[in-house]
Structure formats: structure tokens, C-alpha cells
Amino acid sequence: MGSTETVASGLSVASVSRTFSVKGSTVRALEEATLAAPLGSFTALIGPSGCGKSTLLRLLSGLDRPDSGELRIGDRSPDQVRLAGGIGIVFQDPALLPWRTVVGNISLPLQVKGDSVSEARDRIHSLIELVGLKGFEKAHPGQLSGGMRQRVAIARALVTEPSVLLLDEPFGALDEILRRTMNEELQRIWMERRPTAVLVTHSVEEAVFLADQVAVMAKQPGRVLDTIEIPFERPRRASLVRSPEFRAVADHLSEKLFGPT
Amino acid sequence: MSGASERILRIRSAIAIAAMLAAWEIVGRFELIANGAFPAPTAILSGLWADSDLYWRHISASVRSASLGFVIGNVIAVLMAVLFVQFPATERLMSGINITLFAMPLIAVVPVLVLAFDGSTPQVVLAAVAVYYPTMSSMLLGLRNVDDRLVDAIRGFGGGSLAILRRVRLRAALPALTIGLRTAAPAAVLGSLLAEFGSGSRWGLGTFLLGSLGAGDPARLWGIGLVATGIAGVGYGVFALVAKVTTRQVASETLATSPVPASGSREEHPVTRFLYALASLIVALGAWQLLLAVIDLNPILTRSPVGVVRFLFTEDGSGEARARLVTALGETLPAVFWGLAAGLVAAFVFAVVLTLLPSVGRSVLPFALISQTMPLVAFTPLIALVFGRGAWTTIVVTISVTFFPSFVTIAQGLAMTPRRAVDVVQIYGGSKLTVLRLVSVPSAVPYLLAAARLAAPRALLGVMVAEWLATGRGLGNLLNESRGRLDFGMIWSVAAVSVVVAIALYRVFVAIDQMVMKRYLGG
Ligand SMILES: Nc1ncnc2c1ncn2[C@@H]1O[C@H](COP(=O)(O)OP(=O)(O)OP(=O)(O)O)[C@@H](O)[C@H]1O
Numbered sequence: 001m002g003s004t005e006t007v008a009s010g011l012s013v014a015s016v017s018r019t020f021s022v023k024g025s026t027v028r029a030l031e032e033a034t035l036a037a038p039l040g041s042f043t044a045l046i047g048p049s050g051c052g053k054s055t056l057l058r059l060l061s062g063l064d065r066p067d068s069g070e071l072r073i074g075d076r077s078p079d080q081v082r083l084a085g086g087i088g089i090v091f092q093d094p095a096l097l098p099w100r101t102v103v104g105n106i107s108l109p110l111q112v113k114g115d116s117v118s119e120a121r122d123r124i125h126s127l128i129e130l131v132g133l134k135g136f137e138k139a140h141p142g143q144l145s146g147g148m149r150q151r152v153a154i155a156r157a158l159v160t161e162p163s164v165l166l167l168d169e170p171f172g173a174l175d176e177i178l179r180r181t182m183n184e185e186l187q188r189i190w191m192e193r194r195p196t197a198v199l200v201t202h203s204v205e206e207a208v209f210l211a212d213q214v215a216v217m218a219k220q221p222g223r224v225l226d227t228i229e230i231p232f233e234r235p236r237r238a239s240l241v242r243s244p245e246f247r248a249v250a251d252h253l254s255e256k257l258f259g260p261t
Numbered sequence: 262m263s264g265a266s267e268r269i270l271r272i273r274s275a276i277a278i279a280a281m282l283a284a285w286e287i288v289g290r291f292e293l294i295a296n297g298a299f300p301a302p303t304a305i306l307s308g309l310w311a312d313s314d315l316y317w318r319h320i321s322a323s324v325r326s327a328s329l330g331f332v333i334g335n336v337i338a339v340l341m342a343v344l345f346v347q348f349p350a351t352e353r354l355m356s357g358i359n360i361t362l363f364a365m366p367l368i369a370v371v372p373v374l375v376l377a378f379d380g381s382t383p384q385v386v387l388a389a390v391a392v393y394y395p396t397m398s399s400m401l402l403g404l405r406n407v408d409d410r411l412v413d414a415i416r417g418f419g420g421g422s423l424a425i426l427r428r429v430r431l432r433a434a435l436p437a438l439t440i441g442l443r444t445a446a447p448a449a450v451l452g453s454l455l456a457e458f459g460s461g462s463r464w465g466l467g468t469f470l471l472g473s474l475g476a477g478d479p480a481r482l483w484g485i486g487l488v489a490t491g492i493a494g495v496g497y498g499v500f501a502l503v504a505k506v507t508t509r510q511v512a513s514e515t516l517a518t519s520p521v522p523a524s525g526s527r528e529e530h531p532v533t534r535f536l537y538a539l540a541s542l543i544v545a546l547g548a549w550q551l552l553l554a555v556i557d558l559n560p561i562l563t564r565s566p567v568g569v570v571r572f573l574f575t576e577d578g579s580g581e582a583r584a585r586l587v588t589a590l591g592e593t594l595p596a597v598f599w600g601l602a603a604g605l606v607a608a609f610v611f612a613v614v615l616t617l618l619p620s621v622g623r624s625v626l627p628f629a630l631i632s633q634t635m636p637l638v639a640f641t642p643l644i645a646l647v648f649g650r651g652a653w654t655t656i657v658v659t660i661s662v663t664f665f666p667s668f669v670t671i672a673q674g675l676a677m678t679p680r681r682a683v684d685v686v687q688i689y690g691g692s693k694l695t696v697l698r699l700v701s702v703p704s705a706v707p708y709l710l711a712a713a714r715l716a717a718p719r720a721l722l723g724v725m726v727a728e729w730l731a732t733g734r735g736l737g738n739l740l741n742e743s744r745g746r747l748d749f750g751m752i753w754s755v756a757a758v759s760v761v762v763a764i765a766l767y768r769v770f771v772a773i774d775q776m777v778m779k780r781y782l783g784g
Pocket residue numbers: 020021022027028029048049050051052053054055056222
């Protein structure tokens with residue numbers, strides 16, 4: 001992993017810039033941002049609020065286009081991958097449709113793509129099991145806790161078996177205990193199919209626990225400062241967080257983020 | 262959006278308006294539609310100019326009674342809202358009266374008011390009645406909608422509910438109050454106008470309108486309609502400015518909310534709930550009886566609740582009276598149903614289509630907002646000119662009074678379509694139509710239901726006004742006829758039955774709403 005050939009077939013962001021103009025003033029959300037991730041790898045984006053993490057994720061999803069620079073996923077553009085149904089995304093808020101049940105929400109991407117929902121029934125049910133929501137198939141989002149809703153959103157992102165999984169602070173609203181559990185679950189889910197994953201997070205610990213590499217970003221203008229490789233074996237266990245090696249990597253990352261103390 | 266595209270948009274809508282006026286002028290000059298039911302704008306203006314003295318006297322009479330009613334109704338509304346918030350049980354006891362004032366077709370009580378009061382008093386009273394509900398409900402919402410922590414803080418300093426009212430609630434309710442007043446201002450104009458139907462007043466725009474019915478002068482009917490719209494619009498505009506000053510945050514532009522919040526199903530023992538409902542009914546009937554005692558009229562002219570029941574069931578000729586009432590109901594209710602259905606469907610389709618054409622939508626919404634405040638019933642005679650004196654006129658009037666408020670409610674609901682949910686659909690290559698089908702339309706359903714609840718009473722009012730003025734059928738006509746025949750028992754009975762029908766209609770929509778929402782969000 002990490003050799004130049006796999007990068008070429010992975011995900012690449014080359015000198016990408018994106019500015020927004022709001023009431024006359026311009027915001028340089030991203031300027032010359034550069035990033036590469038091998039196929040099947042897990043990348044975390046970390047940085048201060050407003051440094052363009054969500055913007056970068058939207059660009060990778062093909063929902064938005066850069067002003068300059070290029071994004072590739074393998075040999076295709078994000079838009080091509082998106083239209084082929086190759087992208088799954090989880091937003092910070094679960095963005096579920098309140099009038100649909102858990103099963104209905106997870107089926108939504110299939111319906112949009114025009115795929116048969118009935119043929120995918122087994123897959124939907126195994127996904128529900130995977131995210132630990134067995135027994136809640138018929139529940140509406142209003143009847144679920146915040147953590148459960150987020151797991152529905154994850155299942156929804158996985159239902160099309162995407163080759164690229166984008167996660168924008170998916171656990172931002174959860175408490176620390178649930179967050180750790182969800183981190184482990186996410187690793188397990190990800191390891192089953194190994195989509196190329198990009199996770200936006202504010203938590204150093206979450207980034208180090210989940211990622212193969214962490215991209216540290218800075219703001220004004222938004223850019224990628226540095227990427228750090230995370231060497232730990234998988235599957236990583238919860239106890240890893242307390243090990244001196246983990247702490248050393250996390251401290252190193254914190255230093256990059258906040259400057260030396 | 263940039264300033265440039267905003268300007269282009271404005272220029273474009275200015276061109277559209279100019280083109281429309283030009284087309285109208287041509288249609289009017291050559292009497293292209295319905296034998297001159299659309300006189301040219303210049304003809305309308307010159308009519309206004311030629312009769313400006315006449316207009317002026319009618320306008321000042323209407324403005325005077327509308328303003329007086331506006332002040333009286335609002336003072337009562339504010340006091341009641343304060344009472345309700347300080348003593349919540351009073352709100353439930355008064356709920357029968359509140360729902361009546363919300364749902365009642367104003368025109369139904371006009372003959373009763375004319376019997377009971379002289380001079381311009383009926384206009385003042387009906388204007389006051391018309392403003393009560395919008396102001397009271399907004400004020401109540403404002404008084405209730407305060408930061409709990411502030412309330413706790415005052416409690417912490419040893420303050421009671423009076424201190425909380427004084428220090429927190431009254432201040433916090435100011436923006437909501439001004440928004441209520443904004444809705445109430447055009448309502449006052451409508452109330453004072455309708456109260457002139459069948460009154461002996463010499464001056465007032467309603468009198469003017471009725472007096473011009475036979476004159477065969479469409480320019481005059483247009484003139485009156487436009488002037489009434491102008492007055493209502495000025496009232497709305499003044500309080501919109503005040504509201505803008507008092508509200509920092511953007512407020513929604515919908516008309517009065519409904520008396521029962523959709524989610525307001527409190528956990529309560531059914532017996533308690535039943536007792537409260539019974540009590541509120543008794544309070545409402547008691548208020549009727551009390552009013553009769555206060556105005557102290559010749560008993561021949563008045564009917565108490567028991568009197569109405571007697572008139573319809575036990576007195577001589579009650580069978581015949583009942584039959585006439587049932588026939589009228591049989592004519593009115595289908596018209597209400599079809600007009601309401603058509604108005605709602607049109608509003609829904611229009612709102613949904615406009616989400617696909619956002620730039621058109623942005624230029625249409627201001628017009629829709631203004632038309633909400635128009636006393637549309639003032640255009641009934643014109644609609645009758647175009648569509649004749651049959652069922653079509655009733656339907657068109659009903660559509661026009663229900664379409665705009667429903668459209669605004671639904672369009673605002675659609676505008677709140679969760680952005681992220683739209684993203685989710687687009688991620689998988691969903692087109693705009695797919696977004697519409699899977700996200701926008703379903704998320705507009707609650708707003709459609711809310712619109713139906715608000716529009717139902719208006720539909721009944723529209724149908725009755727059309728019946729009174731144009732078609733000679735149904736409850737509206739029965740009311741007008743009974744007035745002419747001095748059939749006092751029937752006047753009171755029609756008023757009472759109209760109110761009951763309006764409340765029943767409203768209740769049906771609340772029930773549908775609760776049922777649908779339960780399925781929609783999972784029970
Ligand atoms: N659609 C938009 N229109 C205008 N400005 C935008 C838009 N999207 C993002 N921005 C601006 O771009 C900058 C970067 O935003 P972005 O949402 O990418 O930050 P972020 O790193 O995700 O922040 P956070 O951690 O708070 O979520 C911000 O200053 C934001 O205001």
C-alpha cells in the first residue's frame with residue numbers, strides 16, 4: 001500500500017480551489033488543496049472549523065465543482081462515479097426522511113437509482129443487522145435515538161455498495177461512550193467491503209483510531225497542511241486507545257493541529 | 262444570489278406587469294372578454310377620478326368603522342391572550358368561543374348584527390370580531406414562546422407569574438403581536454365591508470358595492486374592489502413595517518395559525534377532556550344568551566339557543582323551515598367541498614411547479630402575499646359578470662379565496678425542504694423531478710393539511726357571499742331572503758347552523774390532519 005500505482009487508481013485531489021462569494025465578500029474555502037488516498041484506504045480530515053472540510057467532501061461527492069484543480073476517483077471524475085451510484089455519504093445530521101421507516105430510508109438510494117428494492121431486501125436486512133438495528137425495521141426516525149438515526153444514515157450510505165464512502169462528522173452529535181462504540185462498529189463495517197473512505201472529524205482520537213492516514217487542514221485559506229500515516233494493525237481494538245504508541249501518534253497529531261505546547 | 266441577478270429579476274417582473282396591463286387595456290378597449298367585464302385600466306382610473314367625491318365619502322366611512330373595530334377587537338384580543346396565559350384553564354373554557362370566532366363565516370352573523378345595532382355599529386362589531394382571532398392567537402403564541410431559562414431566572418429571584426408576565430412575557434410577545442396585527446388589519450377591512458350587506462348604512466364601501474350591483478358599470482365594481490384592496494394593503498403594509506422593526510428574526514408570512522396545534526394531543530383522561538369540551542360548549546351558548554340580555558332587544562327579533570332549536574323543531578312551521586334549511590345546506594356544502602378541493606389542488610400543484618422554476622417562484626410570491634390580504638369577496642360581482650349567476654361563479658370565488666393563503670402556506674413549507682435530504686437524492690443521480698417526488702412533495706404534506714384547515718372556513722365564507730350576491734341559492738341566499746322577509750327565526754337559525762357547519766368542517770380537517778400525521782410520522 002502507498003505505492004504510486006495504487007495512488008493513481010485511488011482518490012486524488014490536485015491543487016483544488018473553491019471560493020464562495022457571500023454578499024460581496026469572498027471566502028476562500030479551499031486553496032490549492034492536495035490530497036491522495038489509495039484504493040480501499042481510510043483517510044481522516046481534521047482541522048479547525050471553517051477550514052473547508054465539508055467543502056472538500058462535497059467536491060469529492062460530485063455535488064459541487066471546484067473553481068480550479070482536479071479531483072479524480074480512479075480514472076473517473078467524482079460526478080461520473082456519483083451518477084454510477086458509486087458514492088455513499090453520511091452527513092453530520094442524519095438527514096433521514098421523517099415519513100419513512102428505517103427500511104424505507106435505507107431503500108431511498110435504490111429507488112433514486114431505479115434499482116429494485118424487493119431484490120435488495122436481503123441486503124437491506126443484513127445492513128440493518130450490521131448497524132445493530134434489528135427489530136427497528138418498521139420504526140420511524142422520530143422514534144429512534146440520535147445514535148440509532150446516525151446508524152440508519154450509515155446503512156443508507158452503504159446500501160448501494162459504494163466504492164467511495166464519505167462521512168462528514170457522522171458522530172459529532174453523539175456522546176463519548178456511544179462515539180467509541182460507533183467507531184469500532186464503523187471499522188468493522190468498513191473492513192467488510194473496504195470502500196475508499198474519507199472521514200471528517202474534530203476528534204484527534206477518532207482520526208487516529210480509524211484512519212490509515214490523517215490529513216491536517218488549516219483555514220483562511222482552507223488547505224491541507226500535512227498528512228500523517230497511522231501505522232496500527234487492523235482490526236484495532238478499543239484498548240488500543242490507552243496504549244503509549246497510540247498516545248504518541250495522537251500527541252504528534254495534536255501538535256500539528258494546535259502547535260507545540 | 263448576486264445583486265445583478267436580483268436586478269434582472271426585478272426588471273423582468275416589471276416588464277411582465279407592464280405587458281399584463283397593456284394586454285388588459287387592449288382587452289378592455291375592445292371589450293374582448295365577457296362583454297366588457299374587464300374594462301380598460303384607464304377606464305377604471307377615469308371612473309375613480311370622476312366619482313372621487315363619492316368614493317371619498319364611502320372610503321372614509323369604511324376606514325372609520327374598520328379602525329374603530331380594529332382597536333376594540335385588538336384590545337380584547339390582547340387582554341384575552343394575557344388571561345389565557347395566566348390562567349390556562351380559561352383558554353380551554355373559552356375554546357368554544359375561540360373556535361367559533363376563527364371558523365365562523367363572518368357574513369352569517371351580519372343580519373343578526375343589523376337587527377341588534379344601529380348606524381355603523383354592525384361594521385365596528387364585525388371588524389372587531391374579524392381581528393380578534395388572528396391577534397389573540399399570535400399574542401398567545403408570543404406570550405408562551407419565551408425562554409424557559411428566563412422564566413426560571415425570574416422565579417429564582419422570587420418572582421411569581423405576574424412578575425414573569427411583566428418582565429418577560431409581555432416584552433417577548435411584542436414581535437408576535439405585531440405580526441398578528443398585520444394579519445388583522447386587512448381582516449378589519451373585510452369585516453366592516455361585509456357588515457354593510459343588508460344594513461341601512463348610507464356610506465361605506467360595502468354599501469357602495471351593493472348599490473352598484475345593478476348599475477351595469479364594471480368600471481365602478483373594479484374601482485370599489487381595487488380601493489378596498491388598497492385600504493387593506495395599506496393596513497397590512499403599515500403593520501408589516503412595525504413588525505419588521507420589532508422582529509429581528511425573519512417571521513413566516515402565513516396567515517393566522519389554527520386554534521388547535523396539530524401536535525396538541527395531550528395525555529389526559531378522556532373524562533376530563535370530555536368535561537372541558539362540554540364546559541366550553543356551555544360557555545359559548547351562555548355567551549350567546551348573555552349577549553341577548555345585554556343588548557336587550559325586542560324578543561320578537563331575537564332567538565336564544567333554545568329559541569333556535571324550537572324554531573327548527575317544535576314551533577308551527579318548523580318542518581317547512583327545516584326543509585328549507587336542509588335544501589340550502591345541500592346546495593352550499595357541495596360548493597364548499599369542490600371549491601376548497603380545487604383551490605387546494607391548484608395551490609399545491611402551483612407551489613410544487615414553482616419549486617422547479619425558482620426564479621419565477623421568487624417573482625410570484627410577493628403577489629401571492631399581497632393577494633392574501635385582498636378582500637377578495639369584493640370582486641364577487643365581477644366574477645359573476647364573467648361566469649354568470651350559476652355554480653361556476655361560486656366555485657371561482659371559493660377558489661380565489663382559498664388559493665392564495667394555501668399557496669403561501671404550501672410554498673413556504675416546500676421552501677423548508679431539508680437541504681441535506683435533497684443532497685442525499687442528488688448523490689445517487691436523482692433529477693429535480695425525483696427530488697420533487699421523493700422529498701419535496703411528501704415534506705409538503707403537513708403544510709397542505711395546515712392549508713386545508715385554514716382554508717376551510719374561508720371557503721364557506723366565499724360560497725355564502727357568492728350565494729348572497731350572485732347565485733340565489735344555498736345558505737347565503739337563504740340568509741339574504743330571510744332578511745328581506747323579516748323571518749327572524751330563520752336569520753338566527755342560518756347564523757347558528759353556519760357556525761356549526763364551519764366548526765364541524767374545521768374539526769374534520771383537524772381529525773384528518775392528526776390521522777395522516779400519525780401514519781406519516783409513525784404512531
Ligand atoms: N455554499 C456556501 N456558500 C457560501 N459560503 C460557504 C458555502 N459553503 C461553505 N462556505 C464557507 O466556506 C468555508 C468553509 O466551510 P466548510 O463548511 O467547508 O468548513 P468546515 O471545515 O466543514 O467547518 P466545520 O468544521 O465547522 O463544519 C466557511 O467559511 C464557509 O462559510
